[in-house]
Amino acid sequence: MAPLKVGFVGTGIFASDFHLPALQAIPEHFTPYSATNRTKSKAEKFAEKAKIDGSKVYDTIEELVKDDQVDFIDALVPVQHNYQVIKTAVDAGKPIIIEKPLAASLEDAKKIVELDKSTKVPILIAEQWVYFKAIELIKERLTKIGDVVSFTHKAIQQWNPNSPFLQTKWRQNPEHIGGFLSDGGVHQIALLTEVLGNIESVSANTRQLRDISGDDDILFSSVKLASGAIGTYTYSTVFANNKPESSLIIYGTNGSIYLDYTDKDHITIDTYVGETTSTNPQHIEFKEDLFSEGIQYEFENLYEAITSNDKSILKATPAKSFHHYAFFVAAIESSKDGGGAVKVAQL
Template structure:
C-alpha cells in the first residue's frame, strides 16, 4: 500500500454505510474516510458527524471533481451505479460499488464496457462473498481429491425475518433491480457457487413471491448446467415460515464427494469430504473447520491494493464477473417466462 493514506469519499450514507462500510474503512491501514454525499444532504451531514468527516457535497459530480479524493465508495440504489461509473471514468477516479452491479443487464453491460474501455482505472463491484476463504479451500485443496465433478446441490433457505432493518429501505421494497431479493442476495450465493465450480451456462427455474414486503419474487428453485458440463440444482430463498436457516453445498465427483455446510448457526463452517470411486472403496469422512473471515475487509483490501499498485488486474470482482452473477438471475427469470431452459448471457471468462 502507499505511504500516504487513500482519501475515500463515501456516496450513499444509509444503513449499510453506517453499519459496515464506515467501520471497515476505519480499521484498514492507509485508508481514511474523507468526505461523503447523499441525495438527501441532511442524511449526509448526520453521517459525517458520526464519522468525523467535515466535507459534505451538494451533488454527485462534486464528489468526482474533488481532486483531494483518491477513491469513491458507492452505496447507492443500484439503478444509479451507471451514472456513478460514468463520472468515475470522466474524472479518472477509482471506484467501488455495492452489489448487484446494476438494476438490469443493459445497465450492467454498459458498466462492463466502461470498465474494459478504461484499461488503467480500477473499478470493483463489492460482492464480498467472492472473498470467502472457503472458496479457495474448496476449489484448490478439496475439489481435486474427488475426481471429475459430476453434479452439485446448492441450497440456502431460511425463515422470513420481519425485523431485518434493511427491509425498510425503499429501493428494496420497490425494487428496480431485476428479481428484487433474488439479485440483491442471490449474487452472494452465486459468487460462492461460481467461485468454486466456474461459470453457469444454462438454467431452468421456477420462482415465486412469498412476501409482499419483498417487492418481487423472493424464492427460486432451479436446475443448472455449468459451462464445464457439470449439472446441479440451485435453491435460494429466505421468505418461508419458521424454519432453521440452512445453507449447504454438496458436490459429487467420480472419486468422492464434498459437503460444505455454511449455515449461520454453526460456530465454524464445516467441509466434509470422502474419497473413493465406489461404496466399497469409500474412505472415512474427513472434516475441515473453516474460520469465517471478514469478507468486507478482504474486498476493500483487494480494491485498495489495486489502487495503490495502479494495477486493476489485481481486482477479483471485476464488473464482468459481477455481470455474470446478475445474468444468472436474469436467465432464471427468463426461464420462468418461457417455461424452458434459458442461456446465461456473456459468461465470465476463465480466470
C-alpha cells in the same frame, strides 16, 4: 504511505453500519474524508459518525469527484443508478467500489463491463463472497474427487421481518431484475462459479411470498454449467419458522465434497474420496464472517490495486458480476416462461 481518503456516495444503512466500520478497522490504509447523499441531512448525520469535516459534505457526486483530495469512491446507491455513478467516477479518474448487483438491466451491466475494459481506473463490485476462504479450500480438494458430475447448492435463511434492509424503498419497489433474489443471491452464485465455473443455462421456478419484497423472493432451479456438470440451486430468505441451511455439495466420479456454511462460527468442509462409502472424511472447519471480514477483504483488495496501480488484481470485476447477475435474469425469464431452460447471457 498515507491512508487513502474515501469519498462516500450514498450514506444509508449499509454505508453506516458495515462499510464505515470496515474502513475504520484499517486506519493505516483508509480515512473517511467526504460524503454525499440524495438527502443532504443524511450525509451530514453520516459525516458526524464518520468524523468527516462538515465542509466535505457535498450536494452531489459531481461536486465530490472534483475534490482532488478524494482518492477513491465508495458508492452505495440504488442499483438503477450504478452505471451513471461509475461513469462519473471514472470520468474524474477516481477508482470506485460499488454495491451489487451490477445494474438494473443487462444493457446497463454490459455498459459497465465495456467501461471497465476502456479504462485503467479500478472498478470493484462489492461482492465479498469471491473472497470466501472456502473457495480456495474446495478448489484444492476438487482433483481428489475426480470429474465433477453434479452439485446441490442451497441457501435457506430465517425470515427476519425486522431486517432494516426490508425498509429501503428501492428494495421494496425494485427497478433491477430479480429484486431481493438477485440482490442477495449473487453471493451464492459467486461461490458456485468461483469453484465450478460459469453457468450455461437454468430452468427455474420463482414466486413471491412476502408483499414487502416487491417481487419474487423464492427460487428453485436446475442448473447446467459450461463444464457440463448439472445441479440445483435453491435460495430464499422469506420462509416462516424454519431450520436455516446454507450448503454446497459437489459430487465427482471419485467422491464428494460437503460445504456447510450455515453458521459463520462453525463452517465445515468434508471431503469423501473413493467410489465406496467412507465414514472418515477429510474434515476441516473454520470461522469467517462474510459481512465484517468479507467487506474488509474487498477494501484491502482495492487498496492494493490502487497503490500498485494494477487493476488486474481485483477479484470482483464487472465481468464476473455480469455473469452472476445474468444468471438471475435468465432464471426470472425461465420462471415466466413456465420453467423451461434459458441460456445465461455471456460476454
